[in-house]
Amino acid sequence: MSVEMRMQLAEVLPAEEKTVLWDLTKQLGVEQVVTGIEDLPGQAPPWDFARLRAIKERFAAEGLDVTVIESAPASIQEPYKLGLGDRDEHIAHFCQLIENMGRLQIPVLCHNWMAGIGWLRTTFDELERGGALVSGFDHATNEALGPSEYGVVTEAQLWERMDYFLQRVVPVAERAGVFLAVHPDDPPRSPVRGIGRILTSPENFQRVLDIYPSPHNGLTFCQGNFSAMGVDVPATIRRFGNQGAIKFVHFRDVKGNRDHFVETFHDNGQTDMVEAIRAYADVDYAGPARVDHVPTMAGEANENPGYEVMGRLYALGYLRGLMEAVGKTNPI
Numbered sequence: 001m002s003v004e005m006r007m008q009l010a011e012v013l014p015a016e017e018k019t020v021l022w023d024l025t026k027q028l029g030v031e032q033v034v035t036g037i038e039d040l041p042g043q044a045p046p047w048d049f050a051r052l053r054a055i056k057e058r059f060a061a062e063g064l065d066v067t068v069i070e071s072a073p074a075s076i077q078e079p080y081k082l083g084l085g086d087r088d089e090h091i092a093h094f095c096q097l098i099e100n101m102g103r104l105q106i107p108v109l110c111h112n113w114m115a116g117i118g119w120l121r122t123t124f125d126e127l128e129r130g131g132a133l134v135s136g137f138d139h140a141t142n143e144a145l146g147p148s149e150y151g152v153v154t155e156a157q158l159w160e161r162m163d164y165f166l167q168r169v170v171p172v173a174e175r176a177g178v179f180l181a182v183h184p185d186d187p188p189r190s191p192v193r194g195i196g197r198i199l200t201s202p203e204n205f206q207r208v209l210d211i212y213p214s215p216h217n218g219l220t221f222c223q224g225n226f227s228a229m230g231v232d233v234p235a236t237i238r239r240f241g242n243q244g245a246i247k248f249v250h251f252r253d254v255k256g257n258r259d260h261f262v263e264t265f266h267d268n269g270q271t272d273m274v275e276a277i278r279a280y281a282d283v284d285y286a287g288p289a290r291v292d293h294v295p296t297m298a299g300e301a302n303e304n305p306g307y308e309v310m311g312r313l314y315a316l317g318y319l320r321g322l323m324e325a326v327g328k329t330n331p332i
Contacts, residue, residue: 005277005281008286008288009029009030009289010034010288011033012033012070012292013059015036016038026063033067034110035055037055037097046072049100068107068108069097069101075090081114081158094111095169102178106178108248111180111183113158113197117193119186121136123136124302131298133302134264135305136262136263140259145193147194150195154196155191162211167212173216174215181246184199185200188226200258202231209245220246220249221248221250222250222252225250227271250290251266252293253269253271256270266314273322277322291312294306294307
């Protein structure tokens, strides 16, 4: 018996100006867009309806559909993650962004719970196959930098703030028809330079889902982070996919663990990618997926590590091939 493959290919594109990636994305047959909204001088705030509508219309004029915002800028998110006194004001801005996304039929908002320090790497020029460049992380090297400017942030504090946030935000997402998709901590380990992290294991993700059970309280399944957790990635896809909790997918892989890893070509990591794609089909995942953290290839400057052009093209072709193969063949 064959399985149906309903996953939707998407690509992350800059919102403020058209680049060659816009045309390359269309040439690859990808029509769904993942984009962010930055704090920019002289522009309306990221939660402003007119600004978001202009972004949506700019892409639509090129035949592209914005389906994911990834994510609200740090100026909105950091105060409520760090427990600052004005967190209610910033949560209100987050809610306004959700409401405006609903009005514009942008269905997914990818957010994260990394307080103070976002995703991080200690190197950006590790050698992969054929001399391609990838990023890497070494916990001991990072800890040698000492405590961050934010001091100690405990996991208990982060759980309390997560609960506070979800109780206020999920009802807004339900009314707006927008799906929240929280991203794993990257790297998925705790603490990092004195700052606790909580989205570091499948069990902790289950706790987030259980705080406020709702189809609109979901997760971004970033395969590279779950791989670094040391879990069975296809089995974990099935675990959360069978709950309907996966709202967005980041397709990537690593070699190593949460304390020391390097990024890889998407076909050269430690995950069985064929089985991962089969798992999405088995749980009938029909949402957006984008390739992430691609190698920098020969002739590229590595000015934007993980997001240069040629590696994206290779990864998108690889992902499309896996999807077509899984969708047209019988399970092994």
